[in-house]
Amino acid sequence: MVNFVHGIYAERFLHDQIYPILVSETASPPMPLGSAHMTRGVYSLYGKNWDCTQDGLYIFRHPSKSFFVQRIVTPWSSPAEFDIYNFMSAVSYNHRHGVADEGTNYQSMSNGGIYHQWRMRCGVICAMIAWTLSQSVWGVNCRVRNVSTSGEKNGFDDGHLVLETMHSGKWLMWDLTGGCYFRDALGNHMSLEEFMSWLASNPASSGNVTMPDKVLLSPLISKWSSDVAPGYSWDYGLQGRLWDDPSYSEAWYRRIFQSIV
Numbered sequence: 001m002v003n004f005v006h007g008i009y010a011e012r013f014l015h016d017q018i019y020p021i022l023v024s025e026t027a028s029p030p031m032p033l034g035s036a037h038m039t040r041g042v043y044s045l046y047g048k049n050w051d052c053t054q055d056g057l058y059i060f061r062h063p064s065k066s067f068f069v070q071r072i073v074t075p076w077s078s079p080a081e082f083d084i085y086n087f088m089s090a091v092s093y094n095h096r097h098g099v100a101d102e103g104t105n106y107q108s109m110s111n112g113g114i115y116h117q118w119r120m121r122c123g124v125i126c127a128m129i130a131w132t133l134s135q136s137v138w139g140v141n142c143r144v145r146n147v148s149t150s151g152e153k154n155g156f157d158d159g160h161l162v163l164e165t166m167h168s169g170k171w172l173m174w175d176l177t178g179g180c181y182f183r184d185a186l187g188n189h190m191s192l193e194e195f196m197s198w199l200a201s202n203p204a205s206s207g208n209v210t211m212p213d214k215v216l217l218s219p220l221i222s223k224w225s226s227d228v229a230p231g232y233s234w235d236y237g238l239q240g241r242l243w244d245d246p247s248y249s250e251a252w253y254r255r256i257f258q259s260i261v
Contacts, residue, residue: 003018003019003020003021005020005021005022005023005048006023006048007062007063008046008048008060008061008062008063009059009060009061009063009068010050010058010059010060011058011059012054012056012057012058012059012073013056013057013059013089013090013093013218013220013221014054014055014056014057014086014089014090014093015085015086015089015217015219016216016219016220018220019054019056021050021051021052021058021060022050022051023048023049023050023051024042024049024050024051025049026042026049027049028041028042028043028044028049028050029041029043029044030043030044030045031043031044031045031050031052031069031071032071033114034111035110035111035114036070036071036072036094036110036111036112036113036114037071037072037074037076037110037132038052038058038071038072038073038076039073039074039075039076039077039078040052040053040054040055040073040074040075040076041053045060045069046060046062052071052073054073055073055074055075055083055086055087055090056072056073056086056089056090056093057070057071057072057073057089057090057093057094058070058071058072058073067115067116068115068116069114069115070094070113070114070115070116070117071114072087072090072091072094072113073090074086074087074090076136076137077137079137079138079139082138082140084140084165084167084172088174088176088181088217089217089218091129091176091217092176092179092217092218092223093117093217093218093220093221094113094117094118095113095117095118095119095120095125095176095179095223096117096118096119096221096222096223096224097119097120097121097122097177097223097224098119098120098121098224099119099120099121100119101113101118101119101120102119102120102121102124106127106128106131106132109124109128110128110131110132121177122160122161122162122176122177123144123146123161125176125177126144126161126162126163126176127144129142129163129176130142130143130144130163133165140165140166141165141166142163142164142165142166143163143164143171144161144162144163144164145161145162145163145164145173145192145260146159146160146161146260146261147159147160147161147162147192147196147256147257147258147259147260147261148160148256148258148259148260148261149255149256149258149259150258150259151255151258157252157256158256159256159261160175160177160256160257162174162175162176162192163176164191164192167189170189170191171191171192171193172189172190172191173189173190173191173192173194173195174217177223178223178243178249179216179217179218179219179223180214180215180216180217181214181215181217182195182211182212182213182214182215183212183213183215184198184212184213185212187213190212192257192260195212195257196257196258196260198212199253199254199257199258200258203254204250204251204254211246211250211253214249223243224243
């Protein structure tokens with residue numbers, strides 16, 4: 001069911017849930033307009049006071065408007081309350097793999113997420129989110145990693161970039177393009193090196209091998225835009241449909257995650 005409040009579309013996306021956005025009786029300031037990111041609070045928009053006190057991607061649309069209003073809500077000014085998993089889920093819901101929003105200025109690219117999902121390739125979305133985290137008070141140490149196949153190159157899909165963040169002395173790998181991360185047999189979030197080591201130690205040819213647990217950050221949407229990058233010979237939408245097939249996804253990870261560039 002799609003959630004409307006007095007005719008205004010208003011929903012919050014987080015992990016595997018969609019929530020209605022509640023109206024508050026509390027007088028509130030106008031919703032900030034200059035960023036796709038917003039700290040928790042109650043904000044006024046379209047004549048209503050919206051309760052935005054929980055993490056997630058908030059999306060609004062007034063019936064008389066031709067655009068959506070979107071905000072990633074986190075405890076922007078409270079490091080102790082910051083939840084990296086909630087943040088990455090909201091980011092993933094506001095991103096599709098494409099090219100339309102790519103540029104050279106991170107602030108301008110980030111601002112595009114105010115009114116629509118970001119459409120960026122792997123390296124661009126990772127670099128922009130790393131930049132976003134560097135602007136925050138959360139103190140999150142992060143790095144962008146480049147992986148590549150060690151086998152025969154096809155000139156089209158030979159490498160990938162992922163983001164890693166430091167948490168409790170350990171690097172955590174996030175595949176923002178796939179909207180996912182991986183857990184080992186004990187349920188621990190894997191780093192890039194741990195994931196690649198597992199792939200190398202458990203080749204598909206060794207028999208009935210189960211991949212590490214793939215946790216989706218935004219399971220309710222497709223991660224693929226219809227944008228086509230220059231030089232690419234097929235539609236990203238087709239690749240998205242293939243990506244939903246576990247055997248295709250596993251074969252892709254095994255081919256690409258072979259060496260760190």
